[in-house]
Amino acid sequence: MSQTLSSSTLLVVALAPLVGALAAGVLGTKFGGNVIGRRLSHSVTILGVLLSFVLSAMTLQSVVVDGARFNETIYTWMVVGGLRMEIGFLVDGLTAMMMCVVTFVSLMVHIYTVGYMEEDEGYDRFFAYISLFTFSMLMLVMSNNMLQLFFGWEAVGLVSYLLIGFWFNKPSAIFANMKAFLVNRVGDFGFILGIGLLVAYTGSLNYSEVFAQSGELAKMTLPGTDWMLITVACICLFIGAMGKSAQFPLHVWLPDSMEGPTPISALIHAATMVTAGIFMVARMSPLFELSDTALNFILIIGGITALFMGFLGIIQNDIKRIVAYSTLSQLGYMTVALGASAYSVAVFHLMTHAFFKALLFLAAGSVIMGVHHNQDIRWMGGLRKYMPITWLTCLLASLSLIGTPFFSGFYSKDEIIMAVHASQLPAAGFAYFAVLAGVFITAFYSFRLYFLVFHGKERFDQNPEAHHAHGHHGHDDKPHESPWVVTVPLILLAIPSVLIGFITIGPMLFGDFFKDAIFVNAEIHQAMELLREEFHGPVQLALHGLSAAPFWLALAGVVSSYYMYMVNPALPAAIKRSFMPIYTLLENKYYMDWFNENVLAPAARGLGVALWKVGDEAVIDGAVVNGSWRIVGWVSGVVRKLQTGYLYDYALTMVLGIFVLMTYFVWLK
Numbered sequence: 001m002s003q004t005l006s007s008s009t010l011l012v013v014a015l016a017p018l019v020g021a022l023a024a025g026v027l028g029t030k031f032g033g034n035v036i037g038r039r040l041s042h043s044v045t046i047l048g049v050l051l052s053f054v055l056s057a058m059t060l061q062s063v064v065v066d067g068a069r070f071n072e073t074i075y076t077w078m079v080v081g082g083l084r085m086e087i088g089f090l091v092d093g094l095t096a097m098m099m100c101v102v103t104f105v106s107l108m109v110h111i112y113t114v115g116y117m118e119e120d121e122g123y124d125r126f127f128a129y130i131s132l133f134t135f136s137m138l139m140l141v142m143s144n145n146m147l148q149l150f151f152g153w154e155a156v157g158l159v160s161y162l163l164i165g166f167w168f169n170k171p172s173a174i175f176a177n178m179k180a181f182l183v184n185r186v187g188d189f190g191f192i193l194g195i196g197l198l199v200a201y202t203g204s205l206n207y208s209e210v211f212a213q214s215g216e217l218a219k220m221t222l223p224g225t226d227w228m229l230i231t232v233a234c235i236c237l238f239i240g241a242m243g244k245s246a247q248f249p250l251h252v253w254l255p256d257s258m259e260g261p262t263p264i265s266a267l268i269h270a271a272t273m274v275t276a277g278i279f280m281v282a283r284m285s286p287l288f289e290l291s292d293t294a295l296n297f298i299l300i301i302g303g304i305t306a307l308f309m310g311f312l313g314i315i316q317n318d319i320k321r322i323v324a325y326s327t328l329s330q331l332g333y334m335t336v337a338l339g340a341s342a343y344s345v346a347v348f349h350l351m352t353h354a355f356f357k358a359l360l361f362l363a364a365g366s367v368i369m370g371v372h373h374n375q376d377i378r379w380m381g382g383l384r385k386y387m388p389i390t391w392l393t394c395l396l397a398s399l400s401l402i403g404t405p406f407f408s409g410f411y412s413k414d415e416i417i418m419a420v421h422a423s424q425l426p427a428a429g430f431a432y433f434a435v436l437a438g439v440f441i442t443a444f445y446s447f448r449l450y451f452l453v454f455h456g457k458e459r460f461d462q463n464p465e466a467h468h469a470h471g472h473h474g475h476d477d478k479p480h481e482s483p484w485v486v487t488v489p490l491i492l493l494a495i496p497s498v499l500i501g502f503i504t505i506g507p508m509l510f511g512d513f514f515k516d517a518i519f520v521n522a523e524i525h526q527a528m529e530l531l532r533e534e535f536h537g538p539v540q541l542a543l544h545g546l547s548a549a550p551f552w553l554a555l556a557g558v559v560s561s562y563y564m565y566m567v568n569p570a571l572p573a574a575i576k577r578s579f580m581p582i583y584t585l586l587e588n589k590y591y592m593d594w595f596n597e598n599v600l601a602p603a604a605r606g607l608g609v610a611l612w613k614v615g616d617e618a619v620i621d622g623a624v625v626n627g628s629w630r631i632v633g634w635v636s637g638v639v640r641k642l643q644t645g646y647l648y649d650y651a652l653t654m655v656l657g658i659f660v661l662m663t664y665f666v667w668l669k
Contacts, residue, residue, distance in 0.1 A: 005062060005070040010089045013055045013099060014142060017106070017134040020048030025128030041124040045131040046110045052138065053103035060096040064513070071144055071208065082203055090144030090207060094347060094517035097508075098141040098279055101351055102272055105358045106134040108489035112362050113263045115485035116369065120261070126166060130267060133159040137272045141279060145205040146195045149280065153191065153244065156273045157184045163264040164257045173259040180253035187243015187250050194236030198287075201229065211286040211519075218290040234287055234294035238301075241277025245331050248304045252592050254328055255312075258320040262365030265320055266358045269327045275350045278334045282343040286519040289341065292425060295525075299339030299420075299427035303434035306332025308590070310441035314448070315586045318375050319364045322449045326401065327357055329438055333416050336431045341525035342419035343518045348501075348508050349412035356400040356409055356497040359490060363394035366486050367453055370479040371460050377449060382458035386479040391454045393490040398450050400497045402443040402554045405542040408501030413439075414545055415509060415531060422527040439550045443557025451565045502538045510535050 024041040036044075062068035073088040091099075109130060117123050136159055140152025165177030199205055201220060202213045220229040241247070246254040254274065258265055268274065281288060281298070288294055306329050313325035330353050337346035368375055370387050384391040400409035417439075420432045460479060481487065507513045510532050522529050535541065545551050564571045576583050588594060642653070 014138045016048040016051045017131045020045035021131035045127040056099035063096040088144040092517040093513045112489040164260040176256040176259040183253040191240020197233040231291040231293045245277030266361035289521045296427040299431040302335030303431035306438045307434035313445035337416045340419045340423040352408040352412040356397040359397040359493040366390040366482040377452045380453045381456045384454040389487045393494045405545040411501035411505045419527045422530040439553040440557045443554040447561040
């Protein structure tokens with residue numbers, strides 16, 4: 001029986017983190033006079049997110065067990081013509097799952113932050129930001145209309161800007177948050193164009209009303225062109241996803257955003273902000289299914305991101321940047337699944353990835369704390385015996401990431417590779433090669449990080465920067481396991497990282513979990529049907545995986561990294577010397593940043609200056625504004641000469657005027 005959920009419950013889910021954010025942000029900072037201390041600040045924000053998580057879990061249970069649904073307007077902001085601008089919630093399987101993922105990962109990050117940020121001056125401000133981020137993300141995933149979706153979309157962008165530049169006295173952090181903000185503006189420009197096109201031709205912002213008119217939209221062309229309207233709208237929407245979900249070439253902001261504190265790396269780059277684009281395309285599946293051109297475009301972009309961002313992870317030495325490039329690559333996998341019309345598989349990977357990637361980031365943060373805020377993996381090694389909990393949880397996350405059978409990451413990653421292989425679209429061939437090659441690369445850089453950090457010789461006492469950066473930590477200071485507020489979230493994230501895929505693959509991919517949330521035209525796009533035929537339970541899938549190509553590629557990646565960094569550490573240096581041009585290309589990140597800073601930015605600046613000098617100063621100010629008053633001044637100057645004050649001048653003017661009028665009327669006859 002289908003039940004309706006309570007609107008007041010859903011409001012509490014969304015607003016509880018906002019209340020916590022306002023309390024910590026206003027009363028806990030200098031702005032509000034530090035009325036509440038640190039303990040109350042973190043307590044109120046953690047309680048807000050905990051309440052959200054508990055209610056989200058209850059909502060998910062109602063959706064799955066009782067078939068409950070919700071799609072109503074909560075508040076009408078304004079009506080312009082026939083266009084209704086509303087705040088409303090749409091809760092189905094897709095939304096309920098996203099609510100749980102967002103609130104659970106956010107809760108773990110909140111608890112972890114108590115330990116990680118305890119010495120930081122901006123402690124209360126940080127809690128306010130991450131709670132506000134959680135509120136923004138919930139508004140995004142719970143929306144039932146494109147206006148609220150766009151509000152949440154921009155709000156997570158704004159809060160990520162504040163978080164990446166959290167240490168605002170650090171020039172690199174300020175550069176990174178500005179870069180993230182500007183690159184996301186490029187994507188968001190495409191996103192709002194896509195929304196604008198849909199609104200212009202459907203007259204509605206509501207998802208259900210827009211989807212109901214998808215048949216008519218599919219027949220329209222963009223005025224003045226022979227382009228299909230639906231294709232243009234979908235590509236514009238996907239450009240928004242490319243910015244938010246860091247797809248090539250709008251990926252450049254994500255690695256630099258590691259300048260923010262580690263907890264936000266886990267929050268932004270694991271479960272929430274970067275997956276907003278993937279969620280949005282899945283939510284818009286009834287529209288994307290109508291355009292094979294858009295789906296091919298998505299496949300190509302996803303394939304490029306999955307493969308080429310993985311290469312960059314191989315040469316990084318900063319522990320957080322390696323995990324960041326791994327996120328880019330995994331987002332490429334999700335995007336490829338969207339292009340293959342396997343939307344449910346993309347969202348399934350979004351969920352499993354959220355847990356193991358949040359765990360990897362938080363484990364990286366625990367390592368950074370243990371070795372006194374050093375982030376260079378070349379100065380670590382042998383940490384396994386000093387940090388056993390961090391070591392074990394990081395190993396489990398890495399095994400899940402590379403797709404080890406029976407681990408969560410295996411189920412989602414394997415299904416993506418099979419879905420792309422089954423796709424009939426022209427771009428699927430390239431995408432299949434990219435995701436298959438990406439398996440080896442992922443395994444290689446993941447275990448390069450793992451071996452260099454936790455195994456081998458202890459190198460943390462050889463770090464040349466240790467004395468300079470942290471004078472009070474001597475070379476004799478041994479690493480140590482992190483406090484319980486850090487290790488408990490690691491353990492709690494490790495459980496779903498291992499188990500959630502096994503438990504949920506059946507209902508999420510081949511059951512009714514997404515039945516009214518995701519639409520696939522099975523006659524044209526048959527990938528999901530083929531996967532359904534081959535699925536005989538999670539155990540059989542994992543056993544079959546042990547003999548499939550991805551498993552052997554992953555194993556080869558692990559063995560290669562072990563040999564190169566544990567057995568024969570001289571080999572990587574020799575390879576680097578032999579392939580110096582390729583290494584230089586990777587070191588410079590394919591020169592994308594150079595291109596943006598030296599070609600695109602000057603071109604944009606030149607265009608801006610031209611518009612300012614020619615358009616603004618010469619045309620608008622010079623010709624229109626100043627020109628108009630000059631003409632009026634000249635005319636009035638001429639007319640003024642006629643105002644002499646002598647009666648005979650006015651009499652002559654009247655006589656001449658009558659003469660002209662009489663001549664005119666005679667000429668008319």
